[in-house]
Amino acid sequence: MTLVTTKTLSRAFGDSTTMLRRSLKHMVRYPSMTVTLIGMPVVFLLLFVYVFGGTLGAGLGGAAGGRAEYANYVAPGILLMTIAANAQGTAISVAMDMTEGVIARFRTMAIARVSVLTGHVLGSVIQAVLGLAVVTGVALLVGFRPTAGLAGWLAAAGVLVLIAFAITWLSVALGMVTKTVEAASNLPMPLVFLPFLGSGFVPPESMPTVLRVFAEYQPFTPFIETVRGLLLGTPIGNSAVLTVAWSAGIALAGYVWAKALFNREPAA
Amino acid sequence: MTFEPTRPAIAVRDLRKSFGDQVVLDGIDLTVPSGTVFALLGPNGAGKTTIVRILSTLIGADGGDLRVAGHDVVREPDSVRAAIGVTGQFAAVDNLLTGEENLLLMAALHHLGKRAGRRRAAELLDRFGLTEAARKPVATYSGGMRRRLDLAMGLVGDPRVVFLDEPTTGLDPRSRRGLWDVVRGLVADGVTVLLTTQYLEEADQLADRIALLDHGRLVAEGTAAELKRQVPGGHVRLSFSDPRDLAAAARALGGGSADDDELTLRVPGDGGVRSLRALLDRLDDAGVEVGDLTVHTPDLDDVFLALTGGTDRADRAKESAR
Numbered sequence: 048m049t050l051v052t053t054k055t056l057s058r059a060f061g062d063s064t065t066m067l068r069r070s071l072k073h074m075v076r077y078p079s080m081t082v083t084l085i086g087m088p089v090v091f092l093l094l095f096v097y098v099f100g101g102t103l104g105a106g107l108g109g110a111a112g113g114r115a116e117y118a119n120y121v122a123p124g125i126l127l128m129t130i131a132a133n134a135q136g137t138a139i140s141v142a143m144d145m146t147e148g149v150i151a152r153f154r155t156m157a158i159a160r161v162s163v164l165t166g167h168v169l170g171s172v173i174q175a176v177l178g179l180a181v182v183t184g185v186a187l188l189v190g191f192r193p194t195a196g197l198a199g200w201l202a203a204a205g206v207l208v209l210i211a212f213a214i215t216w217l218s219v220a221l222g223m224v225t226k227t228v229e230a231a232s233n234l235p236m237p238l239v240f241l242p243f244l245g246s247g248f249v250p251p252e253s254m255p256t257v258l259r260v261f262a263e264y265q266p267f268t269p270f271i272e273t274v275r276g277l278l279l280g281t282p283i284g285n286s287a288v289l290t291v292a293w294s295a296g297i298a299l300a301g302y303v304w305a306k307a308l309f310n311r312e313p314a315a
Numbered sequence: 316m317t318f319e320p321t322r323p324a325i326a327v328r329d330l331r332k333s334f335g336d337q338v339v340l341d342g343i344d345l346t347v348p349s350g351t352v353f354a355l356l357g358p359n360g361a362g363k364t365t366i367v368r369i370l371s372t373l374i375g376a377d378g379g380d381l382r383v384a385g386h387d388v389v390r391e392p393d394s395v396r397a398a399i400g401v402t403g404q405f406a407a408v409d410n411l412l413t414g415e416e417n418l419l420l421m422a423a424l425h426h427l428g429k430r431a432g433r434r435r436a437a438e439l440l441d442r443f444g445l446t447e448a449a450r451k452p453v454a455t456y457s458g459g460m461r462r463r464l465d466l467a468m469g470l471v472g473d474p475r476v477v478f479l480d481e482p483t484t485g486l487d488p489r490s491r492r493g494l495w496d497v498v499r500g501l502v503a504d505g506v507t508v509l510l511t512t513q514y515l516e517e518a519d520q521l522a523d524r525i526a527l528l529d530h531g532r533l534v535a536e537g538t539a540a541e542l543k544r545q546v547p548g549g550h551v552r553l554s555f556s557d558p559r560d561l562a563a564a565a566r567a568l569g570g571g572s573a574d575d576d577e578l579t580l581r582v583p584g585d586g587g588v589r590s591l592r593a594l595l596d597r598l599d600d601a602g603v604e605v606g607d608l609t610v611h612t613p614d615l616d617d618v619f620l621a622l623t624g625g626t627d628r629a630d631r632a633k634e635s636a637r
Binding site for chain 2: 058061062065068069072073076077147148149151152153154155156157158312313
């Protein structure tokens with residue numbers, strides 16, 4: 048029915064760029080959000096390396112052993128946690144934005160409607176990349192020693208951006224499905240815990256059966272295993288394929304859901 | 316003034332809308348000729364905002380034939396959106412951006428190009444007296460400034476039809492007058508304005524035609540003068556210190572309703588300067604000493620009283636207007 052013309056596409060692209068600029072300005076004006084979002088995974092990284100790292104590292108039984116071994120093990124999990132924490136921020140800023148009158152104005156303008164959402168997504172992905180860079184830097188300072196070459200680093204970065212893109216679309220929908228900003232900040236909370244219930248902090252083999260099965264089949268385990276494999280040379284197996292499949296699925300579902308929520312008739 | 320036989324800027328036939336079981340708009344017909352100001356007057360809850368929200372493509376209607384700027388609102392929403400500017404009851408501005416950034420955002424979304432966008436923003440900032448505050452975040456603006464910026468944002472795309480939903484509610488008298496001047500300027504440029512308001516005076520000042528909305532129905536439509544003629548509320552109240560003066564005044568003016576206990580006389584009149592002068596001249600000629608004089612002009616409540624035919628409804632209107 049709809050013919051996607053180049054004109055429609057270029058309008059969607061242009062309007063998305065405009066909305067991205069708006070999102071970035073919001074981040075600059077409201078930096079406490081960004082600081083909180085990046086601060087949380089950094090705190091978890093320090094906590095796990097320095098408080099729990101000695102004991103947990105011994106349990107891993109690797110060649111290096113102890114804290115150094117654990118810093119390597121936990122860093123990829125913390126990177127995924129950075130993406131999840133960022134998703135929480137996305138949901139909050141989307142929920143806050145939807146209460147603003149300017150959104151109603153956008154709805155009465157001849158613009159590509161989806162650009163209101165893509166502006167948020169692109170802004171959040173940029174924020175996630177910023178967070179990932181900071182967390183990687185801190186991880187390197189506390190003993191994270193990746194063995195990857197340039198290709199490995201680039202591949203890992205690509206995978207992380209892909210995952211961030213997918214999770215962000217989902218969190219945009221989460222930010223709109225709730226009625227209040229408070230609810231929007233709670234809804235993505237489970238995402239932050241998924242690295243714990245996967246291979247992020249300890250190997251799933253050490254968990255009781257129910258948890259282990261959950262860990263094996265939830266998306267964060269292949270996410271973490273892929274990043275870990277790319278950076279540290281551990282076996283990746285089918286994790287890479289699973290990661291791409293999960294990301295594509297989550298991104299598509301999030302996109303369709305978010306778009307449907309945004310096109311709902313605004314409350315009277 | 317010339318009348319162009321062009322199609323109307325807004326044409327609405329049998330507009331219906333319900334929220335759940337509650338009927339909000341019960342068959343509205345409106346025609347707004349191009350280049351005129353049309354005011355929808357009514358208390359809160361009468362359905363004014365709902366009409367604006369539907370015609371500006373924000374929400375859908377349940378039924379009716381709706382055309383804005385020649386385009387069908389249901390079938391060609393994007394063509395309608397390209398032709399309109401909207402200013403809502405609550406300022407639709409981005410609070411985290413500055414005033415200038417808000418206007419540049421609108422310019423970018425209208426694909427004006429960088430240089431043209433800057434020029435348009437500067438021009439609107441100047442026209443709305445916001446140049447000085449241009450680089451300040453909107454969150455620091457006063458109510459009147461936010462409303463002016465809101466209106467300016469709606470004008471960036473040079474709309475042919477402008478919707479103003481209670482543009483002066485909550486504004487101080489000076490800001491209100493400033494906004495009225497802006498509306499007059501728009502009309503001078505040939506823009507069509509659909510305005511909603513609770514204030515008869517505002518409709519009176521700005522509108523070519525006024526429609527009275529009550530409980531989702533149009534109860535009257537006409538020019539301000541036509542509507543006021545239907546209102547019996549206008550009168551002059553004279554009070555006296557001496558019953559003899561009261562009697563003499565009643566004789567001199569040949570009527571009015573006298574209150575012998577309060578020593579007052581109510582005389583029908585619109586309170587205009589000319590009629591007041593005539594009234595006082597007649598009292599002077601009769602040598603009557605007047606203690607006090609108050610003029611009562613018809614207001615929205617009177618209009619409702621007269622046009623909805625009953626104190627009960629007017630009281631309800633008053634109640635919901637609060």
